[in-house]
Amino acid sequence: MSEHSEEHRPKSTPHASESAEPTGERQAARQSSSPLTEADFVYLAQAGTLLVAVDFDGTLAPFVDDPAEARAIPGSLEALQQLATRPGTTVLVISGRNLAQLTAVTGLPAITEPTVGDIRLVGSHGAEPADEPMGNLSPERAQLLQDLTDRANALAAEDPGLWVEFKPLSVSLHSRTAEDAEVAARASAEYAEYAETQPLATTTRGKNVVEVAVDHATKGGYVERLREAMRYGATVFLGDDVTDETVMEILRQDRPDLGIHVTGEDPQAKDWTSAAARTVRDPHEVKEFLAELARRR
Numbered sequence: 001m002s003e004h005s006e007e008h009r010p011k012s013t014p015h016a017s018e019s020a021e022p023t024g025e026r027q028a029a030r031q032s033s034s035p036l037t038e039a040d041f042v043y044l045a046q047a048g049t050l051l052v053a054v055d056f057d058g059t060l061a062p063f064v065d066d067p068a069e070a071r072a073i074p075g076s077l078e079a080l081q082q083l084a085t086r087p088g089t090t091v092l093v094i095s096g097r098n099l100a101q102l103t104a105v106t107g108l109p110a111i112t113e114p115t116v117g118d119i120r121l122v123g124s125h126g127a128e129p130a131d132e133p134m135g136n137l138s139p140e141r142a143q144l145l146q147d148l149t150d151r152a153n154a155l156a157a158e159d160p161g162l163w164v165e166f167k168p169l170s171v172s173l174h175s176r177t178a179e180d181a182e183v184a185a186r187a188s189a190e191y192a193e194y195a196e197t198q199p200l201a202t203t204t205r206g207k208n209v210v211e212v213a214v215d216h217a218t219k220g221g222y223v224e225r226l227r228e229a230m231r232y233g234a235t236v237f238l239g240d241d242v243t244d245e246t247v248m249e250i251l252r253q254d255r256p257d258l259g260i261h262v263t264g265e266d267p268q269a270k271d272w273t274s275a276a277a278r279t280v281r282d283p284h285e286v287k288e289f290l291a292e293l294a295r296r297r
């Protein structure tokens with residue numbers, strides 16, 4: 001789905017290293033996940049301050065062929081909305097989708113100054129929180145992003161088929177549709193060589209693309225920062241995919257935090273083991289969990 005839609009997944013990105021994990025050793029050290037218990041509901045209902053963070057695809061929404069058509073199971077966003085009105089409760093949906101896509105598929109606004117009752121949206125694996133338009137980029141990295149943008153634009157102007165792709169934390173120069181292969185090769189090489197002199201940049205030379213990232217975001221990094229900044233007493237997170245494991249790994253499970261892994265119809269289909277303490281099966285069970293928590297809290 002959209003979290004995996006990049007055509008050229010570089011070897012050094014968090015995606016690649018995440019999918020290489022967990023190692024056998026780590027798996028062995030983990031306890032196997034179990035279904036939710038009555039004690040979990042009692043605990044979460046009574047937590048003084050609670051962060052409820054939820055992935056979108058495969059967690060709130062079943063997978064569909066066209067990612068643009070993905071929708072949350074009826075009732076699940078309503079349950080999140082109710083939870084957001086409960087005392088001491090913060091609710092966010094965090095996704096690998098960019099913020100614009102996340103807004104489109106949830107039908108929720110990207111609220112820049114969230115208050116009680118609002119669901120917060122966080123896109124691009126934590127790089128695009130709706131309430132922090134500039135993300136968490138340091139001035140040095142922001143400057144580098146600007147330099148890369150200027151250089152890539154200047155180089156792309158040398159051939160009408162060269163084009164530049166912008167993501168929140170990277171700038172890519174694409175050459176597949178270039179009219180002059182020699183010009184394209186020189187422009188690509190120049191862009192990559194410049195980027196490789198920048199200590200903060202991670203450069204990936206792909207087939208017909210040079211991607212330069214100024215930082216990388218993970219869902220876990222975002223949730224951890226938010227949890228520390230807001231001092232939530234408890235955090236509960238629901239997710240189905242390997243990128244969600246970055247959150248499962250930072251949770252203090254199974255108290256005071258709780259990770260809930262959405263296994264999908266066929267848990268054997270995944271070649272990795274979740275670090276989550278609990279499991280639910282599918283977005284229907286996610287909705288039931290959220291509705292029950294909202295009812296009790």
Ligand SMILES: [Mg+2]
Pocket residue numbers: 055056057058059239240241
């Ligand atoms: Mg997912």
